[in-house]
Amino acid sequence: MKAVKTKQNAIAEAESELIRLVRQSESVSRVELARQLNLAPSTVGLYVDRLVSEGYLQEGRKAVRGAGRPRTILELDPQxxxxxxxxxxxxxxxxxxxxxxxxxxxxxxxxxxxxxxxxxxxxxxxxxxxxxxxxxxxxxxxxxxxxxxxxxxxxxxxxxxxxxxxxxxxxxxxxxxxxxxxxxxxxxxxxxxxxxxFGSARGVSDFVCLGIRSGIGAGVVIDGRLHTGRDGLAGEIGNWPCRRATRQSQEILPLEQIASVRAILSELAEQTMAGADTMLTLKRNRIVLEDMLHAAEENDPLVLKALTQAATAVGQVIAQISLLLNPQLMIVAGPLAKLSETFLEPLRNVVNPLSSTKHAKAPQIVASQFGMYxxxxxxxxxxxxxxxxxx
Missing domain, CATH: 3.30.420.40 (ATPase, nucleotide binding domain)
Structure with missing residues (x-):
């Protein structure tokens, strides 16, 4: 019984890998799948026939490449x-x-x-x-x-x-x-x-996705693989120590306490409550995210100052990550990614001088296109x- 189960698991693994290859390719045939899986065409044929009969795959258009019989392209069945x-x-x-x-x-x-x-x-x-x-x-x-x-x-x-x-x-x-x-x-x-x-990193083997929301974290992909670390804690950069300038001196704070959306809104609420010149208004003693984003688009000076302070801290961290990992791409996700001129530009202005040396190269920094989803x-x-x- 154990041998039967092991064989069934092996077949399931092979068929799931076959389906993954179909997902990754815009046009693939049985012969090409056999070559990529390093399996006999007859074996792949059995797998494909079963997956078609079960409704997971469907045989689509014919593709002609040079002389010979047209190839039948396999496609995923969305149903x-x-x-x-x-x-x-x-x-x-x-x-x-x-x-x-x-x-x-x-x-x-x-x-x-x-x-x-x-x-x-x-x-x-x-x-x-x-x-x-x-x-x-x-x-x-x-x-x-x-x-x-x-x-x-x-x-x-x-x-x-x-x-x-x-x-x-x-x-x-x-x-x-x-x-x-x-x-x-x-x-x-x-x-x-x-x-x-699906997004900006398709075909990119080394990149970091930086999520800035209530907290801050990083998704690190190295050589095409998601890096989780020994204990699954890779990318927990919210506690990364950063300098923040105050009127009297500089203080060392965790990145999340300077640059997370929660921290920025809290800082703006304190400043607004203290009578700062701003178009923002308090709602139940809080600043609403949508109001902050609108004020940024209107170049509200208080909001611009808060965003520049956050972008400086994030930019310094990105520069250090870049020196360590040398990623090709850095993707900023979360609501601040919408602010191209008031957040991403100041961030790039911090990263580029710190990363552009003889022994380093600044990554391309882009905004995620997926929004909240x-x-x-x-x-x-x-x-x-x-x-x-x-x-």
């Missing part, structure tokens, strides 16, 4: 099923569904209240998944989780911005609820996966690429 991707942090949950060919179908955003407990956040994630999932065709769920996670146990270990968020068994909980495979990854690393598979899209892609047929 085979769908996957759900979830991404959340302190203020909101983003959920997206993609079909078997990775085309986005539905998206949902759910607000998280400051008073929400860990259980309430988990319940909101469940509700959001049920709102867009077709339970009869759901094949897998990926969840981008803020803070520290334990991949082996499927546990969200800690996140300081949600009350009582400690050792939450997300994989076990959602596997039991939806009876499909569930995968978790740090949410910023999920953003990096989205950029690698980047992490959810990456989490869905995580589930897609981990999926295997039942054998």
């Amino acid at each position: 085979a099923g769908h996957f759900i991707g979830v991404d959340f942090e302190a203020s909101q949950i983003a959920i997206t569904s993609v079909d078997f060919s990775q085309k986005v179908h539905q998206q949902e955003v759910i607000r998280i209240l400051a008073s929400d407990s860990a259980k309430q956040v988990v319940d909101k994630i469940e509700s959001g998944i049920r709102a867009i999932a077709d339970s009869d065709r759901l094949l897998g769920i990926g969840i981008g989780v803020p803070g520290v996670i334990d991949h082996a146990q499927g546990i969200a270990v800690h996140y300081e911005h949600i009350p009582s968020w400690h050792n939450i068994s997300l994989v076990g909980h959602f596997t039991q609820l939806f009876e499909v495979p569930v995968y978790i990854e740090n949410n910023i690393r999920a953003m990096a996966l989205a950029e690698q598979w 980047g992490g959810a899209l990456g989490a869905a892609a995580l589930a897609v690429h981990q999926w295997k047929p039942d054998r």
Whole structure:
């Protein structure tokens, strides 16, 4: 029995790898798959026939290349099923569904209240998944989780911005609820996966995705592989020590306390409350993100000063990451990525002089194009690429 199970697992692995190759190519035939998989054409033919009969693959157009018979191109069948991707942090949950060919179908955003407990956040994630999932065709769920996670146990270990968020068994909980495979990854690393598979980093082997939201983290890809570190803590750069100038002196603070969206809004609220000259207005003693973004576009001096201070800290960290890893590309994700002139330009102005030396080269710095759904899209892609047929 064990030998049969081992053989079935091997077949499932080979077929899932075959499907991954079809995903990565715009046009691939059986013969080309056999060559890439280093398998006999007859074996690949058996796998393909089974996957076509089960509705995972379909034979598409004919392609002619030079003399000889036209090749039959294999394509993914979008009707085979769908996957759900979830991404959340302190203020909101983003959920997206993609079909078997990775085309986005539905998206949902759910607000998280400051008073929400860990259980309430988990319940909101469940509700959001049920709102867009077709339970009869759901094949897998990926969840981008803020803070520290334990991949082996499927546990969200800690996140300081949600009350009582400690050792939450997300994989076990959602596997039991939806009876499909569930995968978790740090949410910023999920953003990096989205950029690698769909976005600015397609075809780029070395890049860093920097997520700036309630916290700050980095998804690091080296030689085409997501780098997680020995304990799964790679990219937790929120505590990176940075200098911030005050009126009297300079102080050393963690990056998150200077440049996260939460820190910037808090600083602006304090300054506004103290009577600073600004177009911003307090709402329940807080500054709303949308108001800050609008004020930045209007060149509000208080907001520009706060963004320049944040960009300086982030730019210094990027320069140091660049000296260490020499990435080709640095992608900035999160709401500040929208501010090309008031955040990204000052950031580049810090990075370039520090990175352009005889022994270093500044990376290209671009904004993510995915908006609030980047992490959810990456989490869905995580589930897609981990999926295997039942054998």
